[in-house]
Amino acid sequence: MSSYPTSQDVLDDLGDKVVNALATALDRASADLREYRAWKPGHVAAMTKRGLANYLHDRIMDHVSQLLDDDSSVHVPRTEPTRDITIGLRYRIRIKKHDNVGRVATYPTQGALGFFLQTPTLLGLIGLGETKLCVGYEWDNDLGVMARSVVSLHDGYEDPPVWVVDLPAATPQAGTGVTVPVPPAIGPRAPVIDISPKLGDNREENEDQ
Template sequence: MNSYPSSQEVLSGLGEKVTHSLARSVKLAADDLRTYRSWNPTWVAEASERGLANWIHDRLWAHLTVLLDGHPGVTLSDGEPTREVVVGVSYRLRVKRHREDGQVSSYATQTALEFFAQGVKDTFPGMEEVRLVAGYEWEADSREIGEAVLSLRDGQDNVVWLVPLPDVGQAGGTIQPVRPTAPEPSLPSINVPMPGKREATEDGSK
């Protein structure tokens, strides 16, 4: 791929429903981690980084499937261990933990290398598939989930851009479609003749 779409172009192409669902899933997974830690802090403290990352990934994916299941134009693929979200014909996403420098961890399988490399498949102009990594920034010192992010890279280690996803707060983050409302019909106007006056005839005479 000789040129890359901007972050704003990608966010617009994904649409509010997808971007808000990604951000909301991160917030819900962070809530799950806090619940897990309050329930049994020893287990969380003793968990390996890989084990805890897998646990968080499962929670994030569970929330994401609830928020996006059945949404038009979105396909969820769970071919464990590879899970993907496909939006239309242009965007393919995987969900991963991001380090502070934007790097992600992945086994260097052939499918992973092909996913991270943009433009490796021949296609018609304007039909190129953009592959993205959504997820969250990991605060390693506190072992906490940070903000939701979206990144585009060309190769696993070459981060083209990384942006935070829109904050959806605690309200839910799902987009309710606003249906256009037709204007209310106006009432017909009726001319009522005043008492003592005759209506004008068609030729204007009294």
């Protein structure tokens, strides 16, 4: 590929809705793993690296599908074996686990290796070809948790990534039940007026009757 879009060009082109949906899907998958580990710690501990990665991949894809179901420009396939997210005709995305320098792992099939080769842009012009991205998470081997949420661009599987950057943090969405706590008011309290009848008043009123 004679030239590459910058990470900021890509994020701007994807748009806030798609970027936020991807970040939210990763956050929710991380929460799913915490919930699963709390429920069945033995099951999670016994998982192979591949099995755990597959579990997280399925959770992320499910969340992306739900979050972008109403966007006609986004296609999230529900069938196997290849599950690339496409954004219009410009972007093809695969969910991937990354190491701390942005490398990803895959079985070296012809299709998998082909994904990591960027399509030459027509006449060398950016924007007239399909750009393939990896979106996912950096895995913390020590803690066994999802760490940074990242997006990366590669051109060749065995080569280092062209770039890898943090995915902007997800913002709360309407209807998610997220509430913002209201701090207690600081300052003098308003006076309280007691308008309940006095015991002595009641006695006098009864005696008059």
